[in-house]
Amino acid sequence: MTQQKITINEVASAAGVSVTTVSLVLSGKGRISSATVERVNQAITQLGYVRNRSAAALRGGSSGTIGVIVRDLSQRFYAELTAGLSEALEAQGKTVLLTQSGAHGQHLTRCFDSLIAQGVDAVVLGGDARNAAALAPGVPLICASRASYLEGADSLRPDNALGGRMATEFLLRQGHQHIAWLGGCGASLTRAERIGGYCATLIQHGLPFNPEWIIECDESPQAAGTAITRLQQRYPHLTAVIASSPPVALGCCLALLRREHALRQAAVDSNGVQPMALVGFSDELQANLTDPSLTFICNPARAIGRAAAARTLLRLSTPDAPVQHVIMPPQLIGSSGQ
């Protein structure tokens, strides 16, 4: 179909220079006179030449690819992260090699092997990094996850404690003093960090912190609805709740609306019905579920991806730069923010 084999050789002769010059122009390395650069680029576009990165990689140059490992792209946080990362890397002429290590990270080794075999210039690792330390010696490793990180490698992650603080302060600002925490799994590091922020904020404000107001529950509206109803019965003076995720927040929201219903219908004086306030956590920035009654603290996943891209490029250009750990602030979307 198209002209098959346009190599730097053709480009070189077309531009009346040597292959070295062309190669230098391509990688922007040597000091080539701008006139020559011009001529070469012209030849390149004229011939429709596309550089063969395999050959470049083979010879020792960089492959122009960055490996990414995430557990599963259907997890919002990692999808957003990967989107930001790929966007930023592609803008710099890099290409992303995507691998999924599986829901439990079971394919981590396979991921590293594929990436190494493909000659990636660096690896960005999402998710748990604990046993990834020595899997890819010789290739820069950048960690970008929801909570964990590696001592010796560059890392980016959300400021979960700040998220917990933001949620709590948002509710305090509205006058609430009895705030419950609903949802999430006790083993979650992200959750633990967020709850840390929640507790710290309460204490800073001289409010008592009651561990019985911290409830684990499945990430489903049903489970959340059941849990919050029980919570309200047991602790009637609770006036606000922090939900660990959008489905939990939704479950709370619906349960609360229905409860208001029921109470009003029971002919209780309307004034006696105190509507409960609600804040939820989310992994997507737009969190387009927001509504007057739904406010979210959103992870800056996409921004983390972009930052990881920047860090990766820096690490490639400056291998000796000191290791850096960055934590990025969440964003409040809904009632007051955005």
Add this chain to the structure above:
Amino acid sequence: MTQQKITINEVASAAGVSVTTVSLVLSGKGRISSATVERVNQAITQLGYVRNRSAAALRGGSSGTIGVIVRDLSQRFYAELTAGLSEALEAQGKTVLLTQSGAHGQHLTRCFDSLIAQGVDAVVLGGDARNAAALAPGVPLICASRASYLEGADSLRPDNALGGRMATEFLLRQGHQHIAWLGGCGASLTRAERIGGYCATLIQHGLPFNPEWIIECDESPQAAGTAITRLQQRYPHLTAVIASSPPVALGCCLALLRREHALRQAAVDSNGVQPMALVGFSDELQANLTDPSLTFICNPARAIGRAAAARTLLRLSTPDAPVQHVIMPPQLIGSSGQ
């Protein structure tokens, strides 16, 4: 750190054979005695050899990579699609090169160029395929999008008309006869196909189809709430609504609950208040927003990804297989399904 340069040469001598044999074993091509295969594989694992795909690609073999182009990974449908695709391809030893063409497909050409430069064995294209026809001659192209496809290339996509039919039939089965359609943009092909299924179903059941019950609106709970309230006022005998997306469904759900409130409080006879039924569309299978009052018709995005992977592998092994177009059924998640 680790042993640096283990090439097929080391493997060959370690196994006491020639590089040819090793290469043949690696690609499973030539007829090598199983004894030799055994010996070679042993040497490979012993030395921790990993094949250099760049070299293989350069010499003419396959690179073992499949290129993927999506508009933006933060769109659920494409995140799920990519997850399924990558999962299935990695299980077969392939690696995915991910590129994003941008919200408006503005980087499509750049995507193709990068992928070609990297020597991909095939390209899976998500999103609009119209002007992608001739961008990558010589490389198999597989289309996997929400609606559009290319005549000459293999394609996979959701059965949107069936989705519309499923939503409508679900409501009809519950006895509803006055069903509105809320949300989406008039220019959307996906929406048009779904609405086609909706209309067809109504007609098949001998029900009138009223174009004024099809409302465009922003994909936000607020917009949906406003729209459905207006709709109810204008057409009081509507008893059900189909929502184009989760945020629209949520907005409807909340608005409906509040309206029931209001009516009940206004001391209207409770029996006069007919609760409205609701079905929504979603791009994620778990659609974990489901709740007794929230049912979803979910796109089989992940399954489409897996099917696209299978089709890609088939196309690589059998280049002459006839072009195939596959449409995949959505899934009802919630009240009755699942």
Add this chain to the structure above:
DNA sequence: ATGAAAGCGCTAACAG
């Protein structure tokens, strides 16, 4: 059934 040898397209020494 296996081995020897010729490059694939590119980059990085070295020279000029």
Add this chain to the structure above:
DNA sequence: CTGTTAGCGCTTTCAT
């Protein structure tokens, strides 16, 4: 500043 040249690790005829 630019040209010559030697491979990178692998696949693939062509012999054996």
